[in-house]
Amino acid sequence: MxxxxxxxxxxxxxxxxxxxxxxxxxxxxxxxxxxxxxxxxxxxxxxxxxxxxxxxxxxxxxxxxxxxxxxxxxxxxxxQGGKKYAEEILNRALGNHRALNMVDNFRENSKEENVEESFFELLEKIEPKDLLNFIKSEHPQTIAL
The missing domain is CATH 1.10.220 (Annexin V; domain 1)
Structure with missing residues (x-):
């Protein structure tokens, strides 16, 4: 101004x-x-x-x-978080097919007694550009944080 x-x-x-x-x-x-x-x-x-x-x-x-x-x-x-929220953000970030594959992989791993790969480790595999596509509709102030 x-x-x-x-x-x-x-x-x-x-x-x-x-x-x-x-x-x-x-x-x-x-x-x-x-x-x-x-x-x-x-x-x-x-x-x-x-x-x-x-x-x-x-x-x-x-x-x-x-x-x-x-x-x-x-x-x-x-x-709020939780499995449903995690599935929704994966779906938005990666698209339905890739998200379903990751969720299925997580569900199978979580059934085992010794989970080799945590859900957060699965999230780390998401391409940064896919995460960017997810957050780009957020308010600029939220992105700035």
């Missing part, structure tokens, strides 16, 4: 503006890592928004970070 523009209050900001402020407040390396995890259109949108903000008042940065922190705490309390 230019110096001569009126500074908005944190509760008046759009999601794009808040995401831009979060990225501006990061060091360049971390901001670049966040942008690398987004698709081209999202990068363009956020870059345009970042360019609009010449100076961000420190108190506004603090308020946006506090809101983000509270949102992440609330989100973590609401998140």
């Amino acid at each position: 230019a110096d001569n523009d009126e500074v908005k209050k944190s509760d008046e900001l759009t999601g794009k503006e808040k995401a831009a402020i979060l990225l501006i407040s990061l060091d360049k390396e971390r901001a670049a890592q966040v942008l690398q995890a987004m698709d081209k259109k999202e990068v363009e949108i956020l870059t345009e928004e970042i360019a609009r903000w010449e100076n961000v008042p420190p108190d506004l940065v603090k308020k946006v970070w506090q809101e983000f922190y509270q949102l992440s705490l609330t989100s973590s309390y609401l998140n």
Whole structure:
């Protein structure tokens, strides 16, 4: 936002503006890592928004970070796991066929007394690009975390 523009209050900001402020407040390396995890259109949108903000008042940065922190705490309390959730995220990340193969493999392994490969080890085999496809629809503030 230019110096001569009126500074908005944190509760008046759009999601794009808040995401831009979060990225501006990061060091360049971390901001670049966040942008690398987004698709081209999202990068363009956020870059345009970042360019609009010449100076961000420190108190506004603090308020946006506090809101983000509270949102992440609330989100973590609401998140649930379990086998059904794991199956759903695998299905979204990998597609139905690959997810079913992994779930079947996990189920067979979990029936054995000595499980050779844990479910988390199976998740580690997921290609990063597949995980990116899963999280790219998340809110930019969530991805930034």
